[in-house]
Amino acid sequence: MEETRGRGRPRKDPERLARWTPPEGWSRLVAWISPEEKKALKRVAVDAEVSVADLVRALAGGLAAGAITHEELIGHVRKGLQVMEKIPTLFERDGDFRVVDRPRPECAWVFDGEGAPTEKLDGTNVRLTVRGGHLVRVEKRRNPTKLQKKQGITDGWYVDTAEGAAEDKWILAAARNTDVTAWPDGEHSCEALGPRIQGNPLELDDHRCVPFNMEVPVYQDVPRSYTGLRDFLTGLDSRFAPGTLAEGIVFHHPDGRRAKIKRKDFPRSA
Incomplete structure (x- = not known):
């Protein structure tokens, strides 16, 4: 026979919902976590x-x-x-977590002149599936856990978003606000951006998805030295939000490797 659970401790005032009102001046902190x-x-x-x-x-x-x-x-x-860093940063970091003029060995290919530099978009990685100019599937990226990395699983994968799930609300908003009518059929890796995603560093007014295979432009004549990149990023205008500084640069190697550098990685006094 199935055991029936008790009702628990009765409320002192059953007609009143349990509600806590924060003191004046308090603020609510919300963070997305895995x-x-x-x-x-x-x-x-x-x-x-x-x-x-x-x-x-x-x-x-x-x-x-x-x-x-x-x-x-x-x-x-x-x-x-x-631990959270998914794409290696070009340079080693000092005690203040700022980069120093010491290239990371795994990024040597960048300093050898290999790879195409594109604007780093600080959003959420998603994948949109399009058929006949219609959006038919929206997925989000899932990265391996620490245990899975120890097991040799290093590459991430995509999982479906869920309608009505709070953690997927703004991803779905970005996907639906993206015009895919001219996109070719297939799966398109994108970056979801907008006012409610990752702090909206580009100060965008609307949510949208940027497909990496169609809209992310390659920058020309990007320097590949510490001082060159530092000075270049100081005034690099975003291609997606003119008038706003770009977050940084991501170098893409033909074999799939990537490396990044952000403007805020450099010491403020540098």
Whole structure:
């Protein structure tokens, strides 16, 4: 016989919904995280006997009160950023996580003059499937977990978005706001951009998807030295949002390798 669950503890006032009103001046923090990152946070929260929200607040509170030092937190953040990096940065980084004039060995091909430089778009990687000028499928990129990387799985893959899923809302908005009537039939890898995606660094007014195989222009005469790239990015205008500085450059090798450099990677005093 199936066991019936109890109703739980009754509310003191059953006619009133449980609702917490934040103090005046408080703000809400929202961040998109992967399923693996969510599980990791939950594990720590369970051990600490708090909710994930209280875990984040405890971190912020400890930092504000000086119980957690700035240096301690920055050290852990840098380790996390290195794990998250999907495309290698051209140069090694210093203790302040800024690039130094020391090329990374795996990016040597860039300094040998190989690869095509394109504008780095800071959005979400998606794949749109088109048939007869109509959008028939929208997928998002899934990257291997730390465990999968240890198993030798290094390349990401695409999974379907879900109608009504909060985490897919703005991806779907970008896809539907993209004119695909002239696109050839097939699957097109794109970058989803817009006001509610990745902080909207290009300050776009609408959501849209940019297909890498059709709309991402190749820059000509891009320097390939530390100082040359630093100076070049200082005034590089975005092709997708004229009047706004481009985030950076991604070099694409014919064999599929990529390497990147962003304007904010360089020291501010450089």
